[in-house]
Amino acid sequence: MSTxxxxxxxxxxxxxxxxxxxxxxxGIMLILPPVLVVAEAxxxxxxxxxxxxxxxxxxxxxxxxxxxxxxxxxxxxxxGVLAAWLIAKYRFPLRGVLTALIEMPVSVxxxxxxxxxxxxxxxxxxxxxxxxxxxxxxxFAPPGILLATLFVTFPFVARTLLPLMEQQGRDDEDAAxxxxxxxxxxxxxxxxxxxxxxxxxxxxxxxxxxxxEFGAVSVVSGHIPGLTETMPLHIExxxxxxxxxAAFSMATLLAAMAMATVGLRSFFEARARNAVIHGQDx
Amino acid sequence: xxxxxxxxxxxxxxxxxxVLLRGVSLDVPDGGFVALVxxxxxxxxxxxxxxxxxxxxxxxxxxxxGRAVEGLAPRERNVGFVFQNYALFRHMTVAKNxxxxxxxxxxxxxxxxxxxxxxxxELLTLIQLPDLSQxxxxxxxxxxxxRVALARALATGPRLLLLDExxxxxxxxxxxxxxxxxxxxxxxxxxxxxxxxxDQEEALDVADRVVVMQDGQIVQDADPQTLEQEPATPFVMExxxxxxxxxxxxxxxxxxxxxMNVEAFSVAGLVDGPATAMIRPHEACLxxxxxxxxxxxxxxxxxxxxxxxxxGTRMVEILRPETEAATxxxxxxxxxxxxxxxxxxxxxxxxxxxxxxxPAHDMAAQI
Numbered sequence: 001m002s003t004x005x006x007x008x009x010x011x012x013x014x015x016x017x018x019x020x021x022x023x024x025x026x027g028i029m030l031i032l033p034p035v036l037v038v039a040e041a042x043x044x045x046x047x048x049x050x051x052x053x054x055x056x057x058x059x060x061x062x063x064x065x066x067x068x069x070x071x072x073x074x075x076x077x078x079x080g081v082l083a084a085w086l087i088a089k090y091r092f093p094l095r096g097v098l099t100a101l102i103e104m105p106v107s108v109x110x111x112x113x114x115x116x117x118x119x120x121x122x123x124x125x126x127x128x129x130x131x132x133x134x135x136x137x138x139x140f141a142p143p144g145i146l147l148a149t150l151f152v153t154f155p156f157v158a159r160t161l162l163p164l165m166e167q168q169g170r171d172d173e174d175a176a177x178x179x180x181x182x183x184x185x186x187x188x189x190x191x192x193x194x195x196x197x198x199x200x201x202x203x204x205x206x207x208x209x210x211x212x213e214f215g216a217v218s219v220v221s222g223h224i225p226g227l228t229e230t231m232p233l234h235i236e237x238x239x240x241x242x243x244x245x246a247a248f249s250m251a252t253l254l255a256a257m258a259m260a261t262v263g264l265r266s267f268f269e270a271r272a273r274n275a276v277i278h279g280q281d282x
Numbered sequence: 283x284x285x286x287x288x289x290x291x292x293x294x295x296x297x298x299x300x301v302l303l304r305g306v307s308l309d310v311p312d313g314g315f316v317a318l319v320x321x322x323x324x325x326x327x328x329x330x331x332x333x334x335x336x337x338x339x340x341x342x343x344x345x346x347x348g349r350a351v352e353g354l355a356p357r358e359r360n361v362g363f364v365f366q367n368y369a370l371f372r373h374m375t376v377a378k379n380x381x382x383x384x385x386x387x388x389x390x391x392x393x394x395x396x397x398x399x400x401x402x403x404e405l406l407t408l409i410q411l412p413d414l415s416q417x418x419x420x421x422x423x424x425x426x427x428x429r430v431a432l433a434r435a436l437a438t439g440p441r442l443l444l445l446d447e448x449x450x451x452x453x454x455x456x457x458x459x460x461x462x463x464x465x466x467x468x469x470x471x472x473x474x475x476x477x478x479x480x481d482q483e484e485a486l487d488v489a490d491r492v493v494v495m496q497d498g499q500i501v502q503d504a505d506p507q508t509l510e511q512e513p514a515t516p517f518v519m520e521x522x523x524x525x526x527x528x529x530x531x532x533x534x535x536x537x538x539x540x541x542m543n544v545e546a547f548s549v550a551g552l553v554d555g556p557a558t559a560m561i562r563p564h565e566a567c568l569x570x571x572x573x574x575x576x577x578x579x580x581x582x583x584x585x586x587x588x589x590x591x592x593x594g595t596r597m598v599e600i601l602r603p604e605t606e607a608a609t610x611x612x613x614x615x616x617x618x619x620x621x622x623x624x625x626x627x628x629x630x631x632x633x634x635x636x637x638x639x640x641p642a643h644d645m646a647a648q649i
Contacts, residue, residue, distance in 0.1 A: 091295060171369035174336050179383035180357040180438065189386070193373040 034255055040248035052246035053253060057226045061234035061250070064142065068230060069210040072149040076206050080157025081199070085191060087158075088165030089173060102158050105151055113151045114219025117144055121220075140222030145230065148216035153206045160202030164195050197271045204265035208258050283347045283441040283474045285310040285333060290342035292328055292498075302328045303339065304498040310476060310491075315468050317477045317485035320495035321521070326478045329495070330444050333476065334363050346442065359442075362435030362473075366447040368427045370419040376430050377402050377415035383438040405433040408467070425456040432464070436471070443468070445477040449484060461488050482522045486510070494518050512633045516625050519560045526566070526598050528559045528619075537624060543573045543593045544617045549624060552632045558625045563588075564601040565622065565635075568615040576613045591617060 041049045052058065086092075087099055105113065121138035122128045128139060138144045176190045192199065214232040221228040225237060231254045238247035287308040294300035303325045310316050318326040331337035333344055335356035344351050351359050370379050377399075378385075384398045393401070406412045409429035419427055428448060435443065448464070449457045465488050468475045479485050485492045486506040493503045494517075502514040513519040516527070530539040533554050538546040564586065568577065574594055581588040587607035591598050598617065602610070621635035 171365045171367060172371060174356075175363065175365060175369040175434075176371075176382065176386075178334060178336070178356045178361065178363045179386065179434070181382070181386040185386050189382075190371055193371075196373075 034259075037248050037251050037255060040244060041252040043248075044245055048245060049249040049252070052243070052249045055246065057229070058234060058246070058250060060226045061229045061231050062253070064145070064229065065211055065231040065254075068142070068145055068149050069207055071146055072153055072210045073203055073206050075150060076153050077157050077199075077203055079154070080161065080202060080206075081192070083158045084161035084165050085187075088162055088168075089170050089191075099162075102155050105154050110148075110152050110213065110215030110217075111219055114148050114216035117147050117151075117216075117220045121147075139220055140224065140228060142228065144220035145217050145228060148220045149210050149213050152213050152216050153209045156206040156209060157199065157202035160198050160205065161195050164198045165191075168194055197268050200268045201265050204261050204268065208261040208265070211254065211261070212258055284312045284314075285442065285474065285476065286343075286345040287329070287333070288343040288345070290329065290332060290339045290344070292325070292332065292337065292339045301498050303332070303342075305342070306495075306498070306500055308493060308500065308503065310474060312474055313472060315465065315475045315477070315488065315490045317479060317489035317492045318495060319479055319482050319485045319492060319521070320501075322480060323497075324495040325498040326480075326495050327446055328498075330446055330476060330478045333442075334361050334444055335359050336363075360438065360440045362432075362438075362440040362443045364428075364431045364435050364443070364445045364448050366450055368419075368431040368451075370427055370431055370434070372419050375416050375418060376406070376411070376422070379419065379430055380405050380433045380437050382434060401437060405437060408436075409433045423456075424452050425460055428452065428460055429463075432467070441472075441474060443473045443475045445475065447478055447480070449479070449481070457484070464488065486522070494521060496521075512630055513560075513623060514630055515628055516558060516560060519623060519625075524563055525560050526563065526600075528561075530557060530559060531555070532557050532624070537622075541593060541596060543575050545569070545619065547619050547622070549632050549634070552624065555626065557631060559619065559622045560625065561619055561622045563599060566598075566600050566617050566619050567602060567606070568600075568610055569618050570611055570614060571616040572614045573616045575615055577610060577615060578612075579607060591615070593617065 053062075083098070083102055087095060087102075118139055119125050120127055121131065121144060123132065123139070125139065131138060136143075138147065172190050172194060173186050176186045181189065212232060213230075214236075217230055218233055218236075221230070221233060223229060223233055223237065225234070229237060231250060235247050235250045235254065238244075238250065285308075287306060289305040289307055290303050291301070291305055292303040294302050306325070306329060308316075308329075318329060320326050328337055332339050333346075335351065335354065346359060346361075371382065374382070380402050381398050384393055384401065387393075392398075402415065403412070406415055409432060411426060411429060414422065414426065414430075419430065422430065428451075432448075445464070449460060452460060461484060464475075467473070477485070477489060482492075486509070489506070491503065491505055492509055494501045494509070494514075496517055502509065502518050504512075504514075509518065509522060513522060519525050520527075528539040528541050528544060530537050530541075531554075532538075532549055532552050535548060535550050535552070536546045537549045537552075537557060537559055539559065568589075568591065576592045578590045578592075579587055580590045580599070582604070583601060585604065586601040587604050589600050589602055589607060589610075591600060600617070622633075623630055624632040
């Protein structure tokens with residue numbers, strides 16, 4: 001009996017080492033940065049941090065980020081649902097190509113994505129001058145930022161929905177159709193409720209990503225404080241201007257927003273998993 | 283509602299060579315209960331889906347109640363369809379599932395809330411689950427889901443019911459009850475029912491008519507009794523149940539098996555030439571002839587003993603009544619075929635028995 005106990009204790013040592021190593025790495029890589037960010041922000045007290053956020057340029061950056069995030073979440077939810085529905089439920093020519101295209105923004109560097117929009121809509125770009133003449137400004141303006149954010153966040157809703165929709169198959173839709181439901185009735189009453197948790201998770205992922213996007217937006221926006229600076233860009237501007245309390249206050253706010261989103265997402269992801277499990281035995 | 287199918291052709295999408303339906307024609311009279319059986323890939327589900335409008339055939343016609351329905355969307359055909367996995371809406375209660383077909387009707391056609399609720403109650407009583415209206419599908423057993431799917435399909439009052447492998451996911455005991463229940467429902471509501479199954483026993487038990495399909499074609503379309511007694515091809519014979527096959531020659535009105543230790547038997551009226559005899563395990567007995575054979579008892583079924591007979595070059599398994607098996611010697615017997623079907627060129631040529639009380643039907647004259 002003592003031998004089994006001691007052998008178990010021996011087996012415990014690597015296990016504890018592994019656990020300790022994991023927590024050390026997580027502590028350094030994941031816990032320390034946000035703690036430092038908050039600490040830096042609060043260096044001169046909570047009041048000072050709040051004051052920096054009330055600065056007009058800061059407020060403008062927050063407003064722009066919220067607007068861009070909301071707009072891209074709405075647009076990409078619609079497109080993502082459409083794309084996932086199409087790919088999962090129908091067979092059509094070049095379906096595989098479409099699937100691969102949806103994945104593309106994940107692999108393309110955001111900076112490259114931003115450059116593409118500049119090439120199209122910049123003053124030297126293909127359509128830039130023509131659009132400029134009729135008074136439409138896309139590059140160095142909010143529409144460009146929106147395009148860049150849309151591109152970067154395009155895959156998230158579609159990719160979250162696709163596996164679930166494919167696993168569920170078309171029988172529910174066929175059944176609804178035979179029972180007399182119209183296209184929209186099927187979409188609203190059958191397809192979307194079947195994937196609601198996954199959809200919510202995809203939407204929150206899009207939100208988190210849209211808020212934090214830097215590369216693509218940085219290229220197309222032109223960094224004009226008060227006009228085209230989103231929160232991440234404004235943080236960079238502040239930091240480069242040695243306003244570290246302001247920079248870190250803004251960073252704290254952005255991080256809090258992102259973490260809240262991710263927290264919500266993991267909550268819904270758990271429910272989505274349950275839905276999948278129930279779906280299988282249903 | 284009668285259903286008529288005229289030379290339906292359907293190719294598999296993509297692979298151009300694979301043909302799912304090769305000119306299938308079928309007639310289902312009003313009030314009929316027809317089972318489509320066949321191995322997987324025979325085209326039976328494709329045929330069923332074509333009738334419902336879920337699958338578009340390349341050519342041919344589907345005529346429901348005298349009306350060609352090619353141009354009609356599935357929902358305009360007013361057919362009840364039960365899917366293999368039931369396809370219940372998992373986020374809706376049982377009551378909501380059942381009322382779905384009524385809830386989605388355009389407002390001017392939709393019954394009032396109270397009428398819908400009354401209809402749901404009526405259907406829940408019909409499927410014998412009156413207390414489960416507020417349950418979600420995940421809480422139900424397989425048999426209960428099956429019945430809810432049926433109620434949902436019946437809610438809008440279709441006269442034609444299409445069932446795709448409806449018993450596939452049920453355990454054997456539940457299967458038999460649900461099967462009998464569906465048959466009584468069919469009779470009670472005066473439905474026309476088409477059932478797809480790969481289980482021949484199920485088809486023979488429940489349907490008035492069984493349509494055997496193979497490779498996108500109908501091989502035989504007959505009532506269960508005819509199928510049992512006069513299967514059109516060796517495939518049908520084999521598909522419908524355990525069978526034994528003996529190659530042989532017909533000469534001078536007798537079938538002489540190539541297999542040694544199997545007795546020849548009279549097949550009056552059949553032209554000389556090679557033929558294949560097929561029998562069910564209970565259609566042969568053993569006679570003491572001193573032949574070089576051995577017999578083992580290996581089991582029991584339907585109150586009969588299952589015997590393994592070593593015919594020298596081949597083992598066969600037959601079923602004999604227990605009383606008879608008890609008196610059999612362990613060796614030195616020959617196989618005597620009491621009833622058989624003879625096939626020639628892949629078609630039935632003769633069917634009959636040697637027992638006096640069962641005269642041979644002479645099919646040779648028809649061929």
